[in-house]
Amino acid sequence: MTTALLTDHYELTMLQAALADGTAHRRSVFELFARRLHAGRRYGVVAGTGRLLDALEDFRFDEAAVAWLRENDVVDGVTADWLGDYRFSGDVHGYAEGELFFPGSPVLVVEGSFAEAVVLETVFLSILNHDSAIASAAARMIGAAGERPCIEMGSRRTHEWSAVAAARAAYVAGFAATSNLQAGRSHAIPTTGTSAHSFTLLHDTERDAFTAQVDSLGVGTTLLVDTYDIAEAVRLGVEVAGTSLGAVRIDSGDLVSLAHAVRHQLDELGATGTRIVVTSDLDEHAIATLAAAPVDGYGVGTALVTGSGAPTSGFVYKLVAREGNDGTLLPVAKKSLDKASVGGRKYALRRRSPQGVAQAEVVGIGEPPVDDGDDRTLLVPMVRGGRRVHHDTLEDARARHRDAVAELPAPARRISRGEPVIETIIESPEEHP
Known part of the structure; x- marks a missing residue:
């Protein structure tokens, strides 16, 4: 069954307008992240990555879907024809399933043309928002349960x-x-x-x-x-x-x-x-x-x-960079007072002490943050040139989650309300000449 219609109407109206004015084919970078954790939570848990990649493989506008879009005047003929040939050919990097996330963590980075990437917004958000919310709650319950199943x-x-x-x-x-x-x-x-x-x-x-x-x-x-x-x-x-x-x-x-x-x-x-x-x-x-x-x-x-009490993770999917007229990739950002985003393609690592204890979520803009030798890179390749390259099992995800929680400082295990257990540090390229 196709997953292509698990989306919002406005994804396709944006696509239609962008195809008409020629901007649809601009190289673009979208980022999926949470501006904040649910009130009182110390960390979030990434879950649903495997389901997301499955959904991407099935993301095809088949004949029946295209016919329905035409019959209901959702898109024009040019857009319908484009959708009928849709195949994602870009790259996806992300936090592997079971990993932890914090405010500003670039949980998923999607690179491709604007047209290819924008239509994935809703299905990606619906999967990761739901599954990560459940996993984040489950992790708190497991922490409270100790060794009891x-x-x-x-x-x-x-x-x-x-x-x-x-x-x-x-x-x-x-x-x-x-x-x-x-x-x-x-x-x-x-x-x-x-x-x-x-x-x-x-x-x-x-x-x-x-x-x-x-x-x-x-x-x-x-x-x-x-x-x-x-x-x-x-x-x-x-x-x-x-x-x-x-x-x-x-x-x-x-x-x-x-x-x-x-x-x-x-x-x-x-x-x-x-x-x-x-x-x-x-x-x-x-x-x-x-x-x-x-x-x-x-x-x-x-x-x-x-x-x-937190049925969604608060993830959003935002355009953070797009191709300029000279072919270079330009950072772009939303400037709304309470919904601002940070422009530029992101990279991330978990800064750790020499003893392996997590100290910060470090996010680099345009280039990876500097690893001091004790740190851990967080973004892994999931799709290259439209082809899935990430095939972790659920057992891999469970093991990764155990390891990620184990490296957190002790306050992370408290279920009382509190701030994120580690801070998120945004580094710009000029900080590392």
Whole structure:
């Protein structure tokens, strides 16, 4: 299926006017970045890069799409013909998936003709804004959870395909599994799930429900114990499955006190290896309050798939350089008071101490910043001459994310509100004669 119509009408009206006056073929550089982080966040997480590159490969105005554009007078005949032959032939550099970003980070740099690059704006922004918002929230939850695993289970709280993308983004940031089967099929993410309250209510007694589940799934299953009385359900669960019962799940109530009570009861019953999993509208703050409770894992839904209060990353896609009449590349910038951009093609590195601790995001204009020997280059080639050259796996992204978080200074791990954990430094070429 083509991704070309996952765009806004004005992308094509700009294209039409630029084709008409001859500026459409000017060499241009677009940059995707965030002016600021969501209020109180210490860093952001790049996610969706793989999906973006897939979307670019499928970005073709096929016969049906072009016919629809003609029939609805979206573009004129010349523009429709141009779109029918569209193939991106430029270059894309970007922060690899799992990497961290800060205000002003040039997360994606797209170079090509104005015509080729401008029509990619909406689809690129829609993917990276959504997936990076989910991954950024997920990273905070993983930080609060420590070594305890988190399971993504928010499918019913968002659009059906957003749910698949959310599961993928959460996995990049360190979630262990998802409840979404399409995410499992599409992205090879581990899936998990046992039963809901409806299964217990279906049966004449809670014992019948537990017996049916254990008979079908084995003693290692997870029993949901808060349909009626939790203490009685825990007793029944161990009676039915034995002391090798895999886990119990608590989905309501005061989770801290209940976790302590259930742990004590399980231990008294001899089920010392039975794990306790908690759900119930968890976010990073709720997970943090459970840090001292005897909890073995978290199931997270609504807060995760809505970005825990920040459903978008605030990315914008701006023209930062374009070809002048003499053929040179000229910096251009938006000068709006609260939406200004910085002109010029960007390069970036993560400045680190000799001990490998991140100190700053350094962005060079027109040329790469100087590496003092301890720094790390951030932009990697993704597309060259229209051909995809970046093929990282999700496991690559997960490993990169772990490494990037590990090099941050200690305040980054706090989930309390605060400023970005490192500053962004913009360097102009004249600073390095």
